[in-house]
Amino acid sequence: MEEEQLTVEQRTRERLNFVSVALGKAILNPEPYQNFIKARDNFCVSDEARESSMEYNTVLRDYQMKANYGGLTPDGEVKIEEARKKAMENKVLNDFYTSQEKLISFYQELNSYLSEKLKLNFATLAKPASSCCG
């Protein structure tokens, strides 16, 4: 009886693993994923886009440092907005950032769908224990 029970549980787990793989594969097809991969590949081979991204990130980091350790000036946010506008003039970088945002929205939408039916927040419970950039 116990052996039989174990087999049922093993099969249930195997089935879950199988459908998890299927779900992962199904995410690869929709437009947001495909667009992101293309935009990321374009970004990776564009020196100009990577340079624009670095410049923008330097301004962001500088602002964050000042916000954390003091030294923020009233024009801090204006500088960020100007840097963002300048960075977004680069089409490759613009596409890359836009596709990132769309991909995250797509993941969030899928997570909402799963979470609502499962009666638990799948992503919150399943994400790694470390923080965002950890």
Add this chain to the structure above:
Amino acid sequence: MIDTQLQYIADDFIRSLQAIPEVIEYLNSLNKYESDEEISGLTKRYYTLSSAFQKKQYEGTLTQHEITELRELASKIQNNPLNLNLAEKQNAIKSILQECNTTISNEISMDFAKLAAQTSGFCN
């Protein structure tokens, strides 16, 4: 944005998770928690007081007695056996959900749950 094919596979994934004994136990525990009148009353009272006290705090009229009342209420909810049981069951399914996420994430070459749970963009 979620097309029919993805929805079909997502539904299959949901059904498979709902067949896992630990998930069944969690859902039973959640059902008991949600249908318990005492918990429901305590939670409702907590949110009503919390909202009223926030206004008082803003006006500077919140008393120590009121702060203690709210803390005691929160502690009562937290230590309720149904709440403790629910937390325990939720904890028990975490590793199963994390395993699913690892499998999904391996397929898409990025961490699905980490990205779906965040409120801002990627970490550049």
